[in-house]
Amino acid sequence: MGRMNEPPRLPEGSFAAWSHDRLALARRGADECGDVWQLEPGVYVAAAAGPCEAVLRRAQDFAQASSPLFPPLKRSSGAPTNEERAHAHAARMRGLRPQAVAARIGEIAPGAARFADQWPAGQDVEILPLVRHALAEIGVRYLFSEDAPTLLPFASQLFLAREVLVRPSRWVWPRWIPTPARRFRTRQQLAFTNALRPIVRRRRSSGRLGDDMLGQMLRPSSGYGLLPEEAILDTLPGITVATFETPSRAAGWILLYLARHPQAAERVAAEAALLPANPAATTSTHLDSLQYTQALVREVLRLHPPTWLLTRRATRQTQLADYTIDAGSTVLVCPYTAHRDAREHSEPDQFQPERWLDDSGPPAKPGVFLSFGTGPHGCEGAALAMTMLTLLTAQTARCYHLSEPSGPEPSYQVTTFEGLATVGLRLRATLRS
Template sequence: MGRRNEPPRLADGGFAVWSRDRLACARRGAAECGDVWQLEPGVYVASAAAPCEAVLRRARDFPKASAPLFPPLRRPGGALTPEERSFAHTARMRGLRAQAVAARTGRIAPRTARFADQWPDDEDVEVLPRVRHALAEIGVHYLFSEDAPLLLPPAAQLFLAREALVRPSRWVWPRWVPTPARRFRTRQQVAFTDALRPVVHRRRSSGLLGDDLLGQMLQPSPHHGLLPEEAVLDTLPGITVATFETPTRAAGWILLHLARHPEAADRVAAEAGSLPADPAATTGAHLGGLRYTQALVSEVLRLYPPSWLLTRQVARETQLAEYTLDAGSTVLVCPYTAQRDPREYAEPDRFRPERWLQDGDTPSGGGVFLSFGTGPHGCEGTALAMTMLTLLTAQTARRHRLSEPPGPRPSHQVTTLEGLATVGLRLRATARG
């Protein structure tokens, strides 16, 4: 260390300051130190668009830590080969690409309408548990169709296992230590796999593979044949939780903004009037017509990206911006500051959905947008998440006006430990006339 071209370090910074208010520290580092700065020796923060995108796209120089939340279970056959992992990725993307999601819009929409219909009027309601349940139903049904009722309970337990693993702890244990949280994760992963295995057997033996994501993974490839059963079973626990865990954090921020910006909510409600009375009749064309709603969702995700901080390692000595980083260093990629950079967005701290529209109607690219990541490790479920969030926003605003509960008690607390979330968010809904 100590090179002349080393990134600047935040004065009186370090992990102690960082741990007290990570968002404020991130913004201060970007303002005082620039696009790349040093938090601690060997720990750097990429705070602007160009270095953030460079780190995320240069996966060989800045690999993602190989520590999946649900690692493959130990089996006699050993780990999957790189070819099998690549085949599994290709197979699941057949069910997650934008065209596949658009074709299933009518299966997603009814559960977003049900969420809005079941919101009690004139009561202070804790939002996130209700949103999580609704999005879990949507996500699990998208993955497994008619088998969703069987798999929803173990999927909920997988989420609890994730929560236990990411809970703050005074100790950082080596990965091989079987802590109670890791043992709980393994039990729930085994339970989910045990529930899924007979579904895979039944579909393959009957030849009725289904048109959901699981069915896409069971389709034989002309180049690789059938995806091994263990590759299917190892892939799906993480994807299942991902369909509703991060979107729940995003939905909390979106619903809070509907409450705080009633004029924007009214515009969403008016636009949602174009949706069919029967939610099952909703198509990709209807979804495409929700231009302002999509702009509002994008604007909230710009201001409050649920995955506001992404961690990458430095594989070998390399350049980032004008700096040289040592192998073994850590880079924290910060979409939160990159998407509030005045070089990317005018009035970057202002909530203004119209910035995503041209001439008030046509979607616009805007500035850098990293809320779903980018590059080789970008979010595979971006299309599904945007569809879920857009329809949930439209259906909620169509039926209700939201407000924060009156009184001195804050409506929520902001947490940044695993993602950016509105913990304990409480809102009140009043039926639209």
């Protein structure tokens, strides 16, 4: 007999059932077992807003369970110290904070406009590759400015290495085994680093550090001074891929909702019509005026968080929602079910962008929103991602009516393994008159 304060368990709950339909089992667990439930012994799901927020904010009790997708490369000179990595992270954040993003909207907006201009109108198009390329151009340019064209091909290969590495497999190999996917990852990471190293050295030797995120990392801080070169290089592959990989998943859902909800798309188009004709003239004031567009983006992210499941490990025996969680247990944080909690959102399964607006104009904050996580390991690129997605949504609706292909076959497949995505999504764009 289990402990009295052990979370309830679904009778059919198991990894086999979980693998068959993870979204359906997550919903059923939340509905039948409550805010925290047990998938298997030692594996728990935080399904509601309160427990999800608690796990994500209590990093001392619930540590990130996975290793970095792009771990530091092995070098004869030695890896950066933990202190150097912490300072590199702080320097990186200086270039990604909301104020920094707001100051560079005029550099982000042209990429969103180019995506809209280059969409092949009048035909069914598999859209995610086009979205990913557009967002990669925007993200890499935000990080590296004029050096982006040099680094973009290497960033694309890093993304491919990520896709190969996270592909579902029957076997989970120990981290020390150099599988083909891991060797490919290392080769692409090394190629990216070798392309970036001369850029770092050229900027430092010339004194022209740049105003982009890399420039922020090259500037000495008052508390630490100059970052070692290796600390800068090691921290950049992961964030480079992150600038466009997760936003691409989100953009697929957003474009699908523009196609399925033409009245909402009309409201977005009306707002976007007031943007400058020259996208480079776009400012934070223009972005702030896209209130309904931002609300639509947030609502789609609420319904379909691109990172719908986060894994944490209990570092010690602790309490979660009045249950005892033993040290070493795995806790799966589920924004997907937390966002569908009727205690937080009225009619939670309905698409209602208006829920993010109030009568006075500025976006309201009703209840939980965990699409970018929260706490010490929340998404550091959240401001950049929201800006990219808002402008991409506005520029697309400004130019086109979107529709799904006619016919009995679905226009996409939902995948849940690494994130919530519309794989193979096909849409048709018709020019607005």
